[in-house]
Amino acid sequence: xxxxxxxxxxxxxxxxxxxxxxxxxxxxxxxxxxxxxxxxxxxxxxxxxxxxxxxxxxxxxxxxxxxxxxxxxxxxxxxxxxxxxxxxxxxxxxxxxxxxxxxxxxxxx
Numbered sequence: 769x770x771x772x773x774x775x776x777x778x779x780x781x782x783x784x785x786x787x788x789x790x791x792x793x794x795x796x797x798x799x800x801x802x803x804x805x806x807x808x809x810x811x812x813x814x815x816x817x818x819x820x821x822x823x824x825x826x827x828x829x830x831x832x833x834x835x836x837x838x839x840x841x842x843x844x845x846x847x848x849x850x851x852x853x854x855x856x857x858x859x860x861x862x863x864x865x866x867x868x869x870x871x872x873x874x875x876x877x
Contacts, residue, residue, distance in 0.1 A: 811847040843873040
């Protein structure tokens with residue numbers, strides 16, 4: 769089982785707390801399948817180019833989103849096939865501007 773990054777953990781705790789559920793509900797945020805997947809670098813590659821993709825690890829694909837983890841900050845960047853960027857919301861996912869999320873994930877300004 770993989771560890772959640774800080775943002776995912778805080779989001780899971782927030783959701784669990786708002787629903788008066790125990791904190792173990794964060795497990796529902798983990799990939800539903802342990803089936804191996806083929807890494808899909810296309811969405812990230814179109815936005816950043818191969819040299820900057822080297823700062824990320826492809827982790828998994830879930831619900832139509834590719835999950836990439838930054839190698840230094842350990843934060844997740846989630847992209848759909850078209851390159852739209854998403855963050856966890858109270859229910860599902862919320863689209864956000866790529867530039868803003870890239871800055872948050874990489875720690876750059």
